[in-house]
Amino acid sequence: MSLGRVEFGGPDRPPRRLRDLLQAQVDAAPPGSRIDWATYYFRDRALAEALIRASDRGVRVRLAIEPDPRRKGANDPVIAMLRKHGLNGGLRLFRAAVLDRGHLHAKIYAFSDPDIAWVGSFNPSGDEPEDAEVIAEIGDQDRGHNLLLGITRPKLTAALRRHVASLGWWTPLSLKGRLRFNLSVEDAGTRLYFYPRLRPLIVEHMIGGLTAGDRFRGAISHLKQGEFTRQLQLAVDRGVTVDLLVHDTERRVPSELVEELSGAGVGIVRVADPNDLPMHAKFLLIDHAGERSAWLGSHNFNKKSLKKNAELLLRTTDAEVIAALDARFDQIAAMA
Secondary structure: OOOEEEEEEOOOOOOOHHHHHHHHHHHHOOOOOEEEEEEOOOOOHHHHHHHHHHHHOOOEEEEEEOOOOOOOOOOHHHHHHHHHHOOOOOEEEOOOOOOOOOOEOOOEEEEEOOEEEEEEOOOOOOOOOOOHHHHHHHOOOOOOEEEEEEEOOHHHHHHHHHHHHHEOOEOHHHHHOOHHHHOOEEEOOEEEEEEOOOOOOHHHHHHHOOOOOOEEEEEEOOEOOOHHHHHHHHHHHOOOEEEEEEEOOOOOOOHHHHHHHHHOOOEEEEEOOOOOOOEOOOEEEEEEOOEEEEEEEOOOEOHHHHHOOEEEEEEEOOHHHHHHHHHHHHHHHHHO
């Protein structure tokens, strides 16, 4: 059974394509069904109104939202709308402990009828009319590079709905110690990993097993120096081909790190856009010993995602998903 389908947003796609996909599914959700969402940014008031309409017609709508994203107050208007009206499934705000400072950074958009859960890099962070100052800081995700994978395997969709239910009740530090967060959920070659977790270096250990002749490619929006970049450099030394497409901002990917990786033999390219549209896609493609796999989700390769944030990481060997990501990597590279 196929894992599902991948949908992309980007400068070469119709504007607001991914948020329109989500709204169409919200509008089609029948009474008695469920919607379970978790997201970091939520500024899209029209999409919030669609969720309210769904709740009013008898859809059970449960949302977990980060109340304190990097752009202070960005989610406040939507949170105020949802609080004022109320949802029959409940609105939960993810609160970090004072010394923790982790965030709800996962992006999960699950529906029960039809049974599908969208995961990936996209936040409904745009709005109309738009605030140019906000977009200048966080990037226009309605038009920049993003992706959502629509998972249709019941075991995985059920696990994602349970995950949304747990968010908002626990701080990141307490989540890390919970057994469920340290277990993975697997079905037919696809595995879900939830963060924070006690042993977070999952991708890094995988890179450590790559050998001469293997290939590693990644579209990475946020990249900082750490075990991930160290393992990439060691992999190059062992004869692994490594190619990266990264965000074109100093804050998300420092120039010093780009120079270091390039000097070590990593093929690394900043994805710039004449309209400053972000490269916010997050996916990896690995060819190892004749097996192909792909990784995607909300997980960034920086300390906060690794140790503090509530994140989602997915690994799959699904051939259709890998082919779609493979083609998209080449398309983004051509635009870079």
